Amino acid sequence: MRADHSGRAQAPGEGREALLEVRDLVKHFPLTQGVLFRRQIGAVKAVDGISFDLHKGETLGIVGESGCGKSTVAKLVTHLEQPTSGTIRYKGEDVTRLSGRALKAVRRNIQMVFQDPYTSLNPRMTVGDIVGEPFDIHPEVAPKGDRRRRVQELLDVVGLNPEYINRYPHQFSGGQRQRIGIARGLALRPEVIVADEPVSALDVSVQAQVVNLMERLQDEFGLSYMFIAHDLSIVRHISDRVAVMYLGKIVEIGTETEIYDHPTHPYTQALLSAVPVPDPESEGKRERIVLEGDVPSPANPPSGCRFRTRCWKAQQRCADEEPALAVPENFAATLPDEPVHHPSACHFAAERATVIPPVG
Numbered sequence: 001m002r003a004d005h006s007g008r009a010q011a012p013g014e015g016r017e018a019l020l021e022v023r024d025l026v027k028h029f030p031l032t033q034g035v036l037f038r039r040q041i042g043a044v045k046a047v048d049g050i051s052f053d054l055h056k057g058e059t060l061g062i063v064g065e066s067g068c069g070k071s072t073v074a075k076l077v078t079h080l081e082q083p084t085s086g087t088i089r090y091k092g093e094d095v096t097r098l099s100g101r102a103l104k105a106v107r108r109n110i111q112m113v114f115q116d117p118y119t120s121l122n123p124r125m126t127v128g129d130i131v132g133e134p135f136d137i138h139p140e141v142a143p144k145g146d147r148r149r150r151v152q153e154l155l156d157v158v159g160l161n162p163e164y165i166n167r168y169p170h171q172f173s174g175g176q177r178q179r180i181g182i183a184r185g186l187a188l189r190p191e192v193i194v195a196d197e198p199v200s201a202l203d204v205s206v207q208a209q210v211v212n213l214m215e216r217l218q219d220e221f222g223l224s225y226m227f228i229a230h231d232l233s234i235v236r237h238i239s240d241r242v243a244v245m246y247l248g249k250i251v252e253i254g255t256e257t258e259i260y261d262h263p264t265h266p267y268t269q270a271l272l273s274a275v276p277v278p279d280p281e282s283e284g285k286r287e288r289i290v291l292e293g294d295v296p297s298p299a300n301p302p303s304g305c306r307f308r309t310r311c312w313k314a315q316q317r318c319a320d321e322e323p324a325l326a327v328p329e330n331f332a333a334t335l336p337d338e339p340v341h342h343p344s345a346c347h348f349a350a351e352r353a354t355v356i357p358p359v360g
């Protein structure tokens, strides 16, 4: 098997600068017991050894069911959480080891947009204060006398009336609030934006507007996105590459076409088979894969392949041997530009092209 944990060989932007290089990233949250004498009785393995690259100007989508570790990855990359182990290199420098001024400089370049525009904005602050708050931490970006103008520019960039600068969050709709969150994320002119379920809390009719805005801003400012969501259709629309997570691991990574049209991991196939298809004829013909049982606890994941307890292909080898995230043996001889030639962590990886059957 070819060791290729990052999926870089398959990236459409191969040769482009890797802005972020994440390697063997682990985050275990300790589980403790006792009031007076706290002792650790285990750990929630929220993220358990994941590796990927983010290239300049690309969007990497991260998908998976609730609890698989997507938000924890976002928090680790934006330095809101410290990893248990592993490295996150930004332009070659390991940010997990930085502190003080050097860390502050990196944090400026990697900003986060949060899920819920209803709770992530302080209701007692005006829009101007919310969008301009990052300038308090980085006054070098906008000197005091220039802030109002800069905030108004940012509001304009995200499609809000700059005259709304003195209004409060409750005076805006959900979509407008998420635009405020995005303006705030852009304030420091970052290179990377980590968006954690940025449209999940919005009405479907508004979701497309916010996604389109994010795409326009990406072109305008040359941004790289990590776009985390459980909605597979939205992720397909916006992403160049997609990583599929299950129980703290990446199980498959590749270009949007490789993952959606040529998935080789059973979990990806099951996830895709549950996406509703708008065309009733295709919907009637499609093959749904219904997974048995619940997602196991991340405090006590199964041995070997974590997906094996719900997988229809599971055999003894799956319990004994953890499959590496690499181009599977049976596809190793395919050419790198063939769509099945992408990393998939399964001993029995196989293409299942009939997940969403073609019309006719």
Ligand SMILES: Nc1ncnc2c1ncn2[C@@H]1O[C@H](COP(=O)(O)OP(=O)(O)OP(=O)(O)O)[C@@H](O)[C@H]1O
Pocket: 029, 044, 045, 046, 064, 065, 066, 067, 068, 069, 070, 071, 072, 073, 230, 298
């Ligand atoms: N601070 C914490 N302390 C203990 N456990 C945590 C903490 N944060 C997350 N977890 C656990 O880690 C696992 C992964 O959580 P995470 O929020 O990253 O998943 P997710 O895929 O983003 O899910 P969701 O879409 O529901 O937010 C979950 O089991 C969660 O309960």
